Amino acid sequence: MKAIIFAAGLGTRFKPWTDEHPKALAMVNGKSLLQRNIEYLQQYGITEVVVNVHHFANQVREAIDENDGWGSNISISDETEEVLETGGGLMKARHLLEGDEPFISLNVDILTNLDLGKLIAYHQQHRPLITMGVTNRKSSRVLLFDEGNRLCGWKNVQTGEEKISIPKPHLIERAYSCVVVYEPKIFSLIQQQGKFSIIAAYLDLAAANSIIGLDHSGDKLVDVGKPESVVIAEALFQ
Numbered sequence: 001m002k003a004i005i006f007a008a009g010l011g012t013r014f015k016p017w018t019d020e021h022p023k024a025l026a027m028v029n030g031k032s033l034l035q036r037n038i039e040y041l042q043q044y045g046i047t048e049v050v051v052n053v054h055h056f057a058n059q060v061r062e063a064i065d066e067n068d069g070w071g072s073n074i075s076i077s078d079e080t081e082e083v084l085e086t087g088g089g090l091m092k093a094r095h096l097l098e099g100d101e102p103f104i105s106l107n108v109d110i111l112t113n114l115d116l117g118k119l120i121a122y123h124q125q126h127r128p129l130i131t132m133g134v135t136n137r138k139s140s141r142v143l144l145f146d147e148g149n150r151l152c153g154w155k156n157v158q159t160g161e162e163k164i165s166i167p168k169p170h171l172i173e174r175a176y177s178c179v180v181v182y183e184p185k186i187f188s189l190i191q192q193q194g195k196f197s198i199i200a201a202y203l204d205l206a207a208a209n210s211i212i213g214l215d216h217s218g219d220k221l222v223d224v225g226k227p228e229s230v231v232i233a234e235a236l237f238q
Contacts, residue, residue, distance in 0.1 A: 133177035
């Protein structure tokens, strides 16, 4: 099984570090976010990893080369000309990920101890197009699921804006954990091109395709999106 780590972002919330470095190389207890996510995948036997790069791309490449991929086989998806967000980044890396079996995506700035083996098993049991980790933590934007854990929509909690793919009563709000299992046919189904969020693709596909969430509330999860979140991450991840 292969995985992609989305590491191309500008990290604007992580200034001043990202004025001179990529957020992927921000340190948590002596290890970069990128190294931690590569080692997280290794715990589940996943060593074929794609990393997309844009902001200070050469620094990411150098860190990977100097550390021999931290023991994994790393391929680079180069977005130096234009950062494509998660959806565009996924499609750009299509040639590196396509195959006969499911693959994983992670965001480099998310640290979690979600049992990836459990997520993969849940995906294999139900055989949806996409299976994603979700929790009941507070978030400004949430995904909406029915009682069968099927994705039905999205909501901006602060503004009240909603995008509903499957209208149903009593939808359940869950926060996106950015750890996802995809069937390889995802590439032939996504219609968007260029720069776009993977969430937009989920919402377009949800009505005609099964997209489900696995609630792993109670697990450790930190969005290391701001410098002050490093302190939180260092308390949870040694």
